[in-house]
Amino acid sequence: MNRKNFNNDTFIKLHSFSQLTYDEIEKAMNISRAEVQKLYKSCKNEISYMQGIRNKFNKKRFLKEFMFKDFNEFYDWYESQPKSCCYCGITQEDALETKVYDNLTRKTRGKSLEIERVVTFPKEKNLYTYKNCRLACHVCNNAKSDFIDVEDFKFIAKGINDFWSKKLNRKIDLPTEVYDTFSLKKEKIDK
Template sequence: MERIDSYAKYSECVKLDWLIYKNDNNKYCLKSARKTSTNTFNFSLSEELESVYCLCLNDMKLHIFKVSGIHANINKITFNENLELNNEGLELNPIDIITIDKLDYWTNYQDEQSRIESLATKKRLEGNDGKFETKEKFINWYNKEKRICCYCGVEEKDLKEYFNKDNEQYKDARQRGQVLEIERIVTAPKEKNVYSPENCSLSCYICNNAKSDFISPKDFKPIAYGINKFWKNYLNKDVNFPEKSKIWEMK
């Protein structure tokens, strides 16, 4: 592939980020990175791999390399600004150079991945409150969650229509709301108020703020229904209320 002409084709490329292929003898990983402020391209390795396909975005071109000979002591692969490998003892094989027409999708995709990783805080992973155990388990859970508020049913893609700089109230308020937030559904008694795959879902900022830690899912249902009506009126479209969701009976 020599050129990417549309967002669709481009998304097919960048969504291979951290794709891992395994067979009986080998394990391969495909990871992408942009140039950092120190003019390097950094690829962190979370597990032992035979080979890594590194995609370096530089000057509107995607440079693809296969790096082999990786051993257990290597947890990071780094290229310098000239796209030369900084790691000694590894085999570098250039694969291809792809010209990119539009950078918007790449930027948004990379920013979204960074945002998701930042959500995997220590509090959510371990200790009395965190039961996700590892960053990888948290991210896998997050990526499988539907991008719909578990309470009122609003879709994440519709949130920016209200939470944006043109909204005077939003502009001067706390800058939240454009994405769904991590929500602990059962918050009492204290021992049940934990971050876990079973007790967490995604909710909009309005529902998350309104329910807080003081209202049970069952008692919050009529409030969520009112918020659902707000979104219907504001967006001028149908917003499916999760009437039969199991969340309302959780305790």
């Protein structure tokens, strides 16, 4: 790894994970304020991306159902997820391209994939955990809510998939992982 990449990676960890101030970063990296500012400018896109993930973390972290121990664990989970809806397969970029969300009155939703708890009942299984969470589009997350199980929702997701495919004038692949992993029939067989 070259020096520039090392400095960028170190800066991002200190800034975005440890959330150190510029003064603290200067001391930790033994560099000047001008060098810290230069690193910030060169890492601005990565920092903005990570801030979006941190915002998702911060919105949920005080909920009693939220079981991620810290931002690092949540970030690892987020990065491990496909960047498409676990139910219908739409990517965030494709969803935004359709302009469907332009008329939402609540502008805080629909701009990015949302954190979805797949198993929502019984209540004790309705948790934000590494195994139970996936990313979902606003439409699927709203439609599934907390009262439709994965197997039943698959029929609805196929309709939502058709909706997105028509809006984009191309077929979107329906994902299978969430249905294979969380099938109630499979759970009964495994018991």
